[in-house]
Each structure stands twice: as structure tokens, then as C-alpha cells.
Amino acid sequence: MGRPIITPQEMVAAEQAVFKAGTNSFDVMTRAGTAVAEFLHARWPEGKVQVLCGPGGNGGDGFIAAARLAKLWRDVEVFCLVEKSALTGDAAKAAALWEGEVQPLEQALEAPHAIVLDALFGGGLSRPLEGIAAALAERGGRVVSVDVPSGIDGLTAKPLGPCFRAEGTITFAGLRPAHLLQPGASYCGLVAAADIGIPVQSQAFENSPMLWAGVMPRPGEDGYKHQRGHLKVVSGPASATGAARLSATAGLRAGAGLVTVMSPPGAMTVNASHLTAVMLQVFDGAGDLETAAKQAQVMVIGPAAGITPATRANVEALLKSNARILLDADALTVFDSAPASLFKRLRPHDIMTPHMGEFKRLFGDLADTAVNKIEVARKAAQTAGCVVLLKGADTVIAAPDGRAIVNTHATPWLATAGAGDVLAGLIAGFMAQGMPTLEAAAMGAWVHGEAGRRVGAGLISEDLERHVPDILSALHGEIA
Ligand SMILES: NC(=O)C1=CN([C@@H]2O[C@H](COP(=O)(O)OP(=O)(O)OC[C@H]3O[C@@H](n4cnc5c(N)ncnc54)[C@H](OP(=O)(O)O)[C@@H]3O)[C@@H](O)[C@H]2O)[C@@H](O)CC1
Ligand SMILES: Nc1ncnc2c1ncn2[C@@H]1O[C@H](COP(=O)(O)OP(=O)(O)O)[C@@H](O)[C@H]1O
Numbered sequence: 001m002g003r004p005i006i007t008p009q010e011m012v013a014a015e016q017a018v019f020k021a022g023t024n025s026f027d028v029m030t031r032a033g034t035a036v037a038e039f040l041h042a043r044w045p046e047g048k049v050q051v052l053c054g055p056g057g058n059g060g061d062g063f064i065a066a067a068r069l070a071k072l073w074r075d076v077e078v079f080c081l082v083e084k085s086a087l088t089g090d091a092a093k094a095a096a097l098w099e100g101e102v103q104p105l106e107q108a109l110e111a112p113h114a115i116v117l118d119a120l121f122g123g124g125l126s127r128p129l130e131g132i133a134a135a136l137a138e139r140g141g142r143v144v145s146v147d148v149p150s151g152i153d154g155l156t157a158k159p160l161g162p163c164f165r166a167e168g169t170i171t172f173a174g175l176r177p178a179h180l181l182q183p184g185a186s187y188c189g190l191v192a193a194a195d196i197g198i199p200v201q202s203q204a205f206e207n208s209p210m211l212w213a214g215v216m217p218r219p220g221e222d223g224y225k226h227q228r229g230h231l232k233v234v235s236g237p238a239s240a241t242g243a244a245r246l247s248a249t250a251g252l253r254a255g256a257g258l259v260t261v262m263s264p265p266g267a268m269t270v271n272a273s274h275l276t277a278v279m280l281q282v283f284d285g286a287g288d289l290e291t292a293a294k295q296a297q298v299m300v301i302g303p304a305a306g307i308t309p310a311t312r313a314n315v316e317a318l319l320k321s322n323a324r325i326l327l328d329a330d331a332l333t334v335f336d337s338a339p340a341s342l343f344k345r346l347r348p349h350d351i352m353t354p355h356m357g358e359f360k361r362l363f364g365d366l367a368d369t370a371v372n373k374i375e376v377a378r379k380a381a382q383t384a385g386c387v388v389l390l391k392g393a394d395t396v397i398a399a400p401d402g403r404a405i406v407n408t409h410a411t412p413w414l415a416t417a418g419a420g421d422v423l424a425g426l427i428a429g430f431m432a433q434g435m436p437t438l439e440a441a442a443m444g445a446w447v448h449g450e451a452g453r454r455v456g457a458g459l460i461s462e463d464l465e466r467h468v469p470d471i472l473s474a475l476h477g478e479i480a
């Protein structure tokens, strides 16, 4: 299914429900601590482990992990923020399992070690680390964190103050927003989520082919191109045609049967001289686009379309048609003074793909007032009435019904001109073949990120499309 994303508060509620139904909470903590030890031992098999325990459940996991690591013949030292005698509940029971010495946290600062197990505080932390905990966070070194790196707010994904920076983080049941959203994700390193017998339900998932493989478009054995959908991409004026062509070619690679660039008359020559498999059709005004949309499953408008009244009229005309519409870039910016007039026209099967700058022009301070980027995208999708894909290192895709998918399958090498145009084309190409909008967006983001990773350093947007056939072949289980 892809890993579910739950907030720390939802995790507490899920735990309470399970405990209420009769499960022993210490058994759950034992499973958690054991999973921590196994995670650390499997991936960091060498050297002395310095276990830092906090006063609550996170520290409890740390004590259990310490005992387990010692059984695996690891050299372990344990340090605790409070006296062992001051621990209560499950944390006290966990500490009792650790037979070795428990030293005051201050002594950890100078103690030799190879790797730190950070079991100070979990994702529900409500105030910044101070004193010795803060000093240890700032010490650096090799760290594995329990639940989240201490000092990070699991819900907002923001550091509350000084925080640990981990090479690996092990959490429980599902992921927390901080494991995927920036800046928290960059403090987590490799993230594992252990099953500790707490079932969780969520409307938010980490992007994974498992979420959409079942609805991936595939040409029928006896199919023909018209059955694979027609995508049309609106070109900008003669001086700005490349963006639309990047989208169009990506759409064709994604598998749309027919792709047409809709060109203003003045840009026909330049578009014609650059297009081969992608077709070309002239349009002269919004009326022509509305007519053209009747022969298309999906229309893309925005990439280098121009921030002009004409672009706005073109969007409004397209939204009268039955085709699904993907709005990007200029098609969003032209509504910055009147977003409501756009929102009232959008339908749940349409999609917008803003980066944060474009997003703020439409949704104002929503990006700063919602608790995290998942909620930002969710609220935007509800407000706009369409699917919203909010780009970045952590791309969040949300539908008006509350479903959300976070894509981190990408690479910073994608931060280059035109990468977003390729993404728009991929998504629209999948939609043209009948894929539901949310799933098409998730697949588009994943394929785009995978293509970016395959190119790596030196990536320019033109490089992306040529990796799409191999990626799609692999997804379809065919030999590339
Ligand atoms: N059975 C379960 O529930 C399971 C839980 N599990 C584990 O439990 C973890 C959650 O445990 P938790 O709720 O006890 O929270 P945790 O972060 O360990 O400590 C909170 C304590 O710290 C204190 N405190 C806070 N900030 C502070 C500061 N800056 N400086 C100093 N003190 C500070 C705070 O004090 P207070 O704010 O109340 O004054 C409170 O006493 C979770 O991450 C997972 O690892 C797993 O085992 C699965 C089963
Ligand atoms: N640091 C990053 N890590 C991963 N992906 C990134 C990063 N920065 C940008 N991207 C991706 O690169 C693309 C850039 O799109 P966009 O900003 O619209 O560029 P353009 O308008 O030039 O096409 C988006 O898919 C975005 O998610």
C-alpha cells in the first residue's frame, strides 16, 4: 500500500485504543525497543553504542533497545536525563530490564562511542531541548534516532530548537509528517517504520507504486492510438514555446496516444520546426481552444503561457469543456488577484501543479498558517475544488476529499528550469489514458523523480523524457 502517514497525536490515539482493548502497553514498548535494537544492529553493526534515554516513552524504548543490543554482544553504555529512580510507568519497567549502569546524561558528552542511539524525546515534543540535551544534539557525530530525531516536532516537521541529525530513524506503525516533509526529513536519514501491533488508519500515504500500480494505464493488446487518449498542450508566444513542448513530449512518453501542441499563429513556425511525433494545431483565441478541447481528454495550460488577460480567458474557456484540465505556472499566476473566480470553475478531476511561489499567489498565507505541508495541500484542494500538487523536495498531492500523497522519490538535481513542465506533461499523459487524477499525479511525480535520479548530476529538463520508457517497462514488469 505504501506507508501510511499519521500525526504523533493520531499515534497516541491509536495506541490508547489498542491498550483499551486489552493489549499490555509494556508488551508494545518491548516490541518497539526490540525493533530499535534490530534496526541499529543490522545497519550499524560495528562499534560502541551510546544510548541516550529521556524521561518518557522514548527513553523506555531506549532502555529496551540497550538491553537487547547487549544480548547481541554489542558494547553499550546508557545515559539518562533523569535518575533511574525518577522514571515511572513503562519507562521504569524498561529501565529495570537494563542490568548495567545508568549514568547521568552530562557524562555522555565526553564518553567515547562509535554511534549514538537518541532515545531522548519522541515526535510529540512540545518545547525546545535545553541544557545537556541541547548540547548533545549539537555535538554532531553518528546518530540513530528513535521515533524522530529529538528536538524535531513530528507534526510540523520543524526543529523546535537544537535537534539531533540522524543517519537513520526508526519509528512505529506509520510514518510521521516529519519523516517526509522538510526540513524534518533532512534530519532523519534513512527511515524505517516497525510494525509493533498498533493498527493505524490514514488518508495520507508516502508515494509508492503500490498506491497506483493497479490503475496504471496499459495499451490493450488490440488497441489503437485513439484509445490511448488525446492530450493537447497550449503553447506560449513565439519567444516562449519550449515549455509547452517539454510537457507535450513528456505526455507522449507517458503513453498518451496523440499529443498536440496548440500554438498561437505567431508561434507556428518555431513550433513546427521543433516537433515530430507531437502534432501541431493553430489557435487564435479562447474560442478556438474551447473547440479544440472537445477532441481531447486532457488539456495542459500554463507552462510559459504568458501572464496576460488572454491566458486567463483561455483558462476560463477550457474549464467550460469536458476535458480534464491541468493548470500550471502562468495559468495560476494570472488568477492572483481573483483566485475565487478560478476556484468556482475548477472540478474535482482537474489538477493544478504550483510550486510554492505560484501557490502563495493563489492561496495567500495558507502556506504559513496550516500546521504542515500536508495540511496546506489538503486545505488548498478543498478550497480550489481540484487536485493540488504542491511541488518541492517534498511534493504533496492532495484531493478535495482529503486523500494526500507525499512524494520524496526525487533528487535535488530536478531543481532546474523546465523540470516542472516535464512533470505536468507526464501527469497529463497518464490522465489522458484514463488514470484518475490523484493517482496520475502520484505516478507522474514518482516517474519524474526516478528519471531525475537516473540522470543525476548535470541534469537538464530535456534529459528526463528519455528515461521514461525504461522506468515504465520496469513498472509494468517488462524487460527494459
Ligand atoms: N506505550 C507507548 O505509549 C509507546 C510509546 N512508544 C515510545 O514512546 C514515545 C512517546 O513517549 P512520551 O509520550 O512519554 O514522550 P517522550 O517524548 O518520550 O517524553 C516526554 C517526556 O519528556 C518531558 N519533556 C518534554 N520536553 C522536554 C524538554 N525539552 N526537556 C526535558 N523534558 C522534556 C515531558 O515532560 P513534561 O512536558 O510533561 O513536563 C515528558 O515527561 C514515542 O516516541 C515512542 O518512542 C513506543 O514504545 C511504542 C509504545
Ligand atoms: N530540492 C529538490 N528535491 C527534489 N525535487 C525538487 C527539488 N527542487 C525542485 N524539485 C522538483 O523540480 C521540479 C521543478 O518544477 P518548477 O519549479 O515548476 O520548475 P519549472 O517551472 O522551471 O519547470 C518540481 O517537480 C519539483 O518538485
Ligand SMILES: [K+]
Pocket (backbone or CB within 6 Å): 058, 118, 119, 120, 121, 122, 145, 146, 147, 148, 149, 150
Ligand atoms: K528521539
